[in-house]
Amino acid sequence: MMLLEAFGLTRRVGDRELWRGWSCAVAAGESVAVVGPSGAGKSVLLRTLAGLEVVEAGEVRYQGRPQSAWPMPDYRAHVLYLPQRSVFDEGNVLDVLRAPFGFRVHRQRRFEEAAAGRLLTSLGRDESLLSRDAATLSGGEGQITALVRALLLGPSVLLLDEATSALDPETVGLTEALLGRWCVDAPGRALIWVSHDPAQRRRVAQRELPLVPAVVA
Numbered sequence: 001m002m003l004l005e006a007f008g009l010t011r012r013v014g015d016r017e018l019w020r021g022w023s024c025a026v027a028a029g030e031s032v033a034v035v036g037p038s039g040a041g042k043s044v045l046l047r048t049l050a051g052l053e054v055v056e057a058g059e060v061r062y063q064g065r066p067q068s069a070w071p072m073p074d075y076r077a078h079v080l081y082l083p084q085r086s087v088f089d090e091g092n093v094l095d096v097l098r099a100p101f102g103f104r105v106h107r108q109r110r111f112e113e114a115a116a117g118r119l120l121t122s123l124g125r126d127e128s129l130l131s132r133d134a135a136t137l138s139g140g141e142g143q144i145t146a147l148v149r150a151l152l153l154g155p156s157v158l159l160l161d162e163a164t165s166a167l168d169p170e171t172v173g174l175t176e177a178l179l180g181r182w183c184v185d186a187p188g189r190a191l192i193w194v195s196h197d198p199a200q201r202r203r204v205a206q207r208e209l210p211l212v213p214a215v216v217a
């Protein structure tokens with residue numbers, strides 16, 4: 001069975017059709033990249049797969065079950081969207097990492113500061129980041145914080161929307177290595193990348209899923 005599938009997705013914004021009849025099938029253990037020109041709707045597509053945008057036409061399935069048949073908080077905990085830029089609530093990074101564990105959907109999970117520390121170490125940072133005010137993080141520090149928070153929550157599918165764009169090359173390398181290991185470390189995981197960097201796509205993606213803009217009649 002495929003982990004995440006889309007069948008015939010079509011999406012309009014205003015009076016413009018972004019894409020028509022888009023389909024994909026991503027298996028567990030796969031790392032793939034959605035590619036298309038600027039404005040083609042890659043972010044809208046990832047957000048649609050993540051259950052953050054309405055599915056106007058077509059169907060998304062996770063573990064063979066239609067997105068519409070999942071309780072949405074559960075679905076979004078499994079299929080997690082990581083934006084280019086995250087806005088954090090007040091507090092320090094530790095507060096930001098811990099906060100989602102108070103949500104009902106994550107009640108089976110327990111926040112472990114040591115696990116956060118290990119992830120930070122594997123991204124070339126140390127625990128001093130935990131005490132920093134989240135509102136004053138740099139773009140790259142914000143991306144690291146968002147990635148660590150996402151991984152701590154134990155998703156199955158990570159949708160990465162230019163999620164390493166603000167990182168220095170060394171940290172990009174560490175992030176790609178970490179995610180590559182993450183994807184195969186346990187069964188039932190997959191990565192879907194959107195990246196403008198073709199070299200990054202070659203490094204991280206086993207194949208590309210083209211997003212071709214709809215033809216205007």
Ligand SMILES: Nc1ncnc2c1ncn2[C@@H]1O[C@H](COP(=O)(O)OP(=O)(O)OP(=O)(O)O)[C@@H](O)[C@H]1O
Pocket residue numbers: 013014018036037038039040041042043044045
């Ligand atoms: N809620 C919305 N209302 C109206 N237009 C929207 C909405 N969301 C996205 N759009 C438009 O849809 C188009 C696709 O946006 P999106 O950010 O998904 O493109 P993209 O392929 O990720 O682009 P880029 O590669 O430049 O980041 C854009 O023209 C955007 O302005």
